[in-house]
Amino acid sequence: MISTFSLSQALVYAAVAFTAYIISLCAYRVFFHPLAKYPGPLSYKLTGWPLVWQAYKGDRHIWHLRDHERYGPVVRIAPNTLSFNTTSAVHAIYGTRSANVKKGEWYKTFDIAAGTYSSFTETDREKHAIKRRWMTPTFSTESIKANEPLLIDIIERFCESLKPNGAAWGEKWNAHQMGVYLGFDLMGALVFGSDFKSVQEKRNRDLADCVLPAQKLLYWLSYLPVASLVRPLLRSQLLEMVGGKPVRDNNRLIDYGKAQVQARRSNDVNEKGFADAKDFLSKLAYNGDKKTGWQPTSLDLDTESLNMIIAGADPFSQVFTGTLFYLVHNADCLKKVTEEIRSTFASPSEIVSGPKLTSCTYLHACLEESLRRLAPVPSHVPRVVLPGGATIDGAFLPPGTVVGVPQYALHHNPSYFASPFIFSPERWLASPENPPSAIDEMRRAFEPFGLGVRGCIGKNLAYLQLKLSLAHFLWRFEVRETVVEGERGLGCGGAGLGVGRERRDEYQLWDALGAVRDGPVVEVRSAW
Numbered sequence: 001m002i003s004t005f006s007l008s009q010a011l012v013y014a015a016v017a018f019t020a021y022i023i024s025l026c027a028y029r030v031f032f033h034p035l036a037k038y039p040g041p042l043s044y045k046l047t048g049w050p051l052v053w054q055a056y057k058g059d060r061h062i063w064h065l066r067d068h069e070r071y072g073p074v075v076r077i078a079p080n081t082l083s084f085n086t087t088s089a090v091h092a093i094y095g096t097r098s099a100n101v102k103k104g105e106w107y108k109t110f111d112i113a114a115g116t117y118s119s120f121t122e123t124d125r126e127k128h129a130i131k132r133r134w135m136t137p138t139f140s141t142e143s144i145k146a147n148e149p150l151l152i153d154i155i156e157r158f159c160e161s162l163k164p165n166g167a168a169w170g171e172k173w174n175a176h177q178m179g180v181y182l183g184f185d186l187m188g189a190l191v192f193g194s195d196f197k198s199v200q201e202k203r204n205r206d207l208a209d210c211v212l213p214a215q216k217l218l219y220w221l222s223y224l225p226v227a228s229l230v231r232p233l234l235r236s237q238l239l240e241m242v243g244g245k246p247v248r249d250n251n252r253l254i255d256y257g258k259a260q261v262q263a264r265r266s267n268d269v270n271e272k273g274f275a276d277a278k279d280f281l282s283k284l285a286y287n288g289d290k291k292t293g294w295q296p297t298s299l300d301l302d303t304e305s306l307n308m309i310i311a312g313a314d315p316f317s318q319v320f321t322g323t324l325f326y327l328v329h330n331a332d333c334l335k336k337v338t339e340e341i342r343s344t345f346a347s348p349s350e351i352v353s354g355p356k357l358t359s360c361t362y363l364h365a366c367l368e369e370s371l372r373r374l375a376p377v378p379s380h381v382p383r384v385v386l387p388g389g390a391t392i393d394g395a396f397l398p399p400g401t402v403v404g405v406p407q408y409a410l411h412h413n414p415s416y417f418a419s420p421f422i423f424s425p426e427r428w429l430a431s432p433e434n435p436p437s438a439i440d441e442m443r444r445a446f447e448p449f450g451l452g453v454r455g456c457i458g459k460n461l462a463y464l465q466l467k468l469s470l471a472h473f474l475w476r477f478e479v480r481e482t483v484v485e486g487e488r489g490l491g492c493g494g495a496g497l498g499v500g501r502e503r504r505d506e507y508q509l510w511d512a513l514g515a516v517r518d519g520p521v522v523e524v525r526s527a528w
């Protein structure tokens with residue numbers, strides 16, 4: 001009896017203590033925390049769970065935009081996190097080497113299951129600098145040029161597989177799906193020297209189909225308060241059982257990368273010819289960092305090959321497909337860009353990198369505008385303030401504060417882009433009404449590839465892949481969306497899709513670090 005009484009008393013004391021703790025924590029976060037003075041919804045100030053929910057739903061970018069519209073250029077989006085929506089902040093946080101910030105714990109979920117951190121997820125600045133120096137020659141102009149014939153071969157086969165018989169319109173196809181397979185085939189060839197043929201053969205598509213589910217899983221896992229406990233389990237049978245297909249998908253990609261790395265590091269390297277091969281993995285396997293003498297281990301290569309496939313294939317597909325979406329929804333732009341390509345190149349064999357491709361300024365402007373509208377990495381990518389603090393937009397922030405600028409909100413900020421929800425490649429072209437100084441100003445708010453030392457290493461490669469793919473495709477085909485009268489086309493916004501998704505002519509993305517998407521469904525006919 002006595003012990004029961006004591007136990008229930010102890011439970012009451014514990015409950016009272018816990019309630020008092022929660023109340024004081026909430027009071028601290030709302031009134032006394034160093035970020036207390038920054039505006040934002042009360043729920044964000046109290047807990048990080050709204051972010052977890054937004055990441056799970058894929059709507060984070062939409063919330064960032066709405067929160068900035070409502071609360072202004074700085075919003076407290078979690079107890080310890082500020083989101084900025086200004087060009088000065090984007091340059092202060094990401095653009096300068098001297099910024100006193102680094103990538104934080106959040107990144108550690110992404111490719112750790114492969115064994116170690118990649119150039120993308122490495123949070124230590126010195127270790128990252130070594131990896132970046134190691135990788136830079138692989139992404140040089142010469143290295144990309146040496147691989148260009150391979151890219152063109154894959155793009156030509158992609159076009160061939162879409163070609164209808166005769167002069168009529170061909171079968172409908174989902175541009176998102178075909179874009180994924182094209183992106184995967186391109187990166188598979190570059191990174192592994194493999195010919196996946198996932199565009200051509202349905203049975204070869206399993207591996208490509210693993211990328212987005214795996215990415216979506218890791219994205220929302222990364223926001224869980226228990227992410228650090230889940231991370232070590234990512235390769236375990238337990239997580240495969242609980243997480244199901246997305247966990248298996250992630251493991252399949254890792255296993256593929258590991259098998260390729262093993263092949264390159266086996267004793268019969270020379271017999272296989274990998275040492276002289278042009279593919280990225282071979283280059284990375286046989287080179288280290290010249291400055292420090294660092295050499296990659298098998299785990300470094302496993303992780304980096306997975307990273308290159310995910311970081312390279314999916315954003316390409318997203319932008320290729322998104323550009324098709326915006327072109328089929330903007331007939332004038334489609335006409336102009338098609339005329340430019342057909343008048344510049346007499347035949348597809350001329351479509352290669354060089355002065356002619358560079359002279360296609362309208363094509364470039366269409367890509368810039370798609371990159372602006374899509375915002376391929378749409379939400380706030382976080383940086384953590386280091387000891388000593390940092391000053392951003394005039395405010396001093398203490399060490400440990402998480403800061404970032406969400407791309408989708410910045411790219412649709414009317415202070416920088418007039419009529420931000422209109423697709424207008426013309427805004428990127430100089431004219432008497434649009435002087436170069438206005439374009440330069442806009443460019444400061446344009447960061448689809450990130451900025452600075454952690455900006456995208458594959459930027460030039462991505463532009464080349466996108467230009468070659470679109471130019472080859474539009475040279476050969478007329479293209480149109482196939483929508484049944486009165487229905488919403490796949491990929492379009494519309495009523496019932498959720499808050500911020502009402503615009504019919506906006507390509508819908510569900511944020512997953514990159515983005516989940518679908519459609520448009522299109523058909524083509526031969527132009528010649």
Ligand code: HEM
Pocket residue numbers: 119120121132307308309311312313315316319376377381447448449450451453454455456457458459461462
């Ligand atoms: C349209 C295509 C692409 C877009 C929009 C894009 C965008 C980005 C962005 C925004 C970042 C910075 C992310 C952050 O700060 O967390 C990034 C980093 C990175 N990207 Fe890309 N990317 C594209 C294509 C590629 C390609 C083709 C590759 C080739 C493998 C690639 C490899 C990487 C790597 C390795 C990093 C990490 C760089 C570092 O931290 O040193 N990306 N990319």
